[in-house]
Amino acid sequence: MPATPSAIPGGKTASGERTAPGVRIGGLTVVYRTPAGELPAVSGVDLDLPPGTITGVVGESGSGKSTLALSLLNAVQPPGRISAGSVEIDGLGDVVALRGEDLRRARGRHVGYVFQAAQNSLNPLKTVGRQLLDLGRSHGVGDLRALVREAGDLLGRMGLDGARVLDSYQHELSGGMRQRVGIMFALVLNAHLVVLDEPTTALDMITQATILRIIREVHEERGLTTLVITHDLGVVAEVADRLAVMYGGRLVEQGPTRQVLGDPRHPYTRGLIQAIPRLVGDIGEARALPGRPPTLATIPARGCVFRERCPLRMDVCESEHPPAVAHGARLVSCHAVEAVTAGARKEQA
Ligand SMILES: Nc1ncnc2c1ncn2[C@@H]1O[C@H](COP(=O)(O)OP(=O)(O)OP(=O)(O)O)[C@@H](O)[C@H]1O
Numbered sequence: 001m002p003a004t005p006s007a008i009p010g011g012k013t014a015s016g017e018r019t020a021p022g023v024r025i026g027g028l029t030v031v032y033r034t035p036a037g038e039l040p041a042v043s044g045v046d047l048d049l050p051p052g053t054i055t056g057v058v059g060e061s062g063s064g065k066s067t068l069a070l071s072l073l074n075a076v077q078p079p080g081r082i083s084a085g086s087v088e089i090d091g092l093g094d095v096v097a098l099r100g101e102d103l104r105r106a107r108g109r110h111v112g113y114v115f116q117a118a119q120n121s122l123n124p125l126k127t128v129g130r131q132l133l134d135l136g137r138s139h140g141v142g143d144l145r146a147l148v149r150e151a152g153d154l155l156g157r158m159g160l161d162g163a164r165v166l167d168s169y170q171h172e173l174s175g176g177m178r179q180r181v182g183i184m185f186a187l188v189l190n191a192h193l194v195v196l197d198e199p200t201t202a203l204d205m206i207t208q209a210t211i212l213r214i215i216r217e218v219h220e221e222r223g224l225t226t227l228v229i230t231h232d233l234g235v236v237a238e239v240a241d242r243l244a245v246m247y248g249g250r251l252v253e254q255g256p257t258r259q260v261l262g263d264p265r266h267p268y269t270r271g272l273i274q275a276i277p278r279l280v281g282d283i284g285e286a287r288a289l290p291g292r293p294p295t296l297a298t299i300p301a302r303g304c305v306f307r308e309r310c311p312l313r314m315d316v317c318e319s320e321h322p323p324a325v326a327h328g329a330r331l332v333s334c335h336a337v338e339a340v341t342a343g344a345r346k347e348q349a
């Protein structure tokens with residue numbers, strides 16, 4: 001294990017052990033500068049990651065998932081910027097306010113991160129092992145041998161030959177191998193908050209299942225708080241305790257995964273679930289969601305962001321953004337949620 005960092009996120013138990021940090025994202029808005037001015041890719045997002053849980057964020061391409069994930073590290077790059085809100089991480093405070101060296105230390109050491117397309121983010125001129133040593137040194141890890149051992153163990157658990165992979169250059173590894181190297185880098189510094197952006201997209205189904213099991217195992221062994229970003233509902237169904245559904249930069253529904261997937265209340269969540277083709281049976285059963293998700297330029301500035309594609313659209317959806325309303329253990333942002341709930345009751349009866 002790498003040496004324990006001095007400033008540690010999360011509370012501590014009586015014996016001084018680390019515990020998983022809680023995260024509270026409040027009113028987060030992230031804008032990108034475009035020819036038409038600054039436009040929001042993430043709008044007023046409120047999301048708690050309870051300590052020790054795996055939260056999944058799902059949504060179609062362009063819904064703002066990666067932008068939200070980058071905000072957890074205050075790593076949104078120009079032409080983007082966080083224009084409002086806060087990301088409170090236990091032990092670190094509001095990362096939106098962190099700058100310079102504090103921010104650099106927080107990344108990697110406190111927040112482990114797999115970038116989307118991690119398979120393309122390795123340095124082509126250095127072996128994986130060399131990059132691991134660079135990472136360890138830049139974070140002041142005392143025992144580099146232990147760090148290499150830990151990396152080898154993690155790679156081994158993910159079905160790779162650790163020593164061989166550490167000795168390899170990027171071009172000697174397949175896309176799926178590189179993706180697992182990315183996951184290793186997110187976990188190897190023993191951060192207790194881990195953010196995985198599309199961690200399994202380059203993997204075949206069987207390897208994906210193995211990797212998801214390992215993410216879950218490591219999460220539990222180490223007592224992590226984990227955020228998994230994906231467009232794949234199957235991935236979150238498998239791995240996430242809680243689920244947040246994103247559309248046009250807004251969270252439209254969030255709650256315990258089983259409830260959200262088993263009894264979706266937002267028309268968009270229902271559409272997403274109905275659009276999944278079944279592995280067995282009539283492929284015609286899957287009903288693609290009509291229309292396309294909005295781009296930054298077409299996200300409506302007023303009213304509900306989903307209304308153009310919504311089968312339950314009402315007049316109020318044009319003018320008023322639906323507030324998040326609690327329905328049992330979940331939050332739903334929809335003016336028509338009562339109609340959906342009544343419909344779900346009728347279906348069950
Ligand atoms: N550097 C940038 N400049 C301008 N617009 C951007 C930039 N990065 C992202 N966007 C826009 O912000 C919106 C959200 O992008 P983001 O990458 O967060 O979506 P995503 O949900 O992660 O999509 P995907 O599933 O394809 O990864 C999109 O409309 C995208 O075009």
Ligand SMILES: [Mg+2]
Pocket residue numbers: 065066067116
């Ligand atoms: Mg993305």
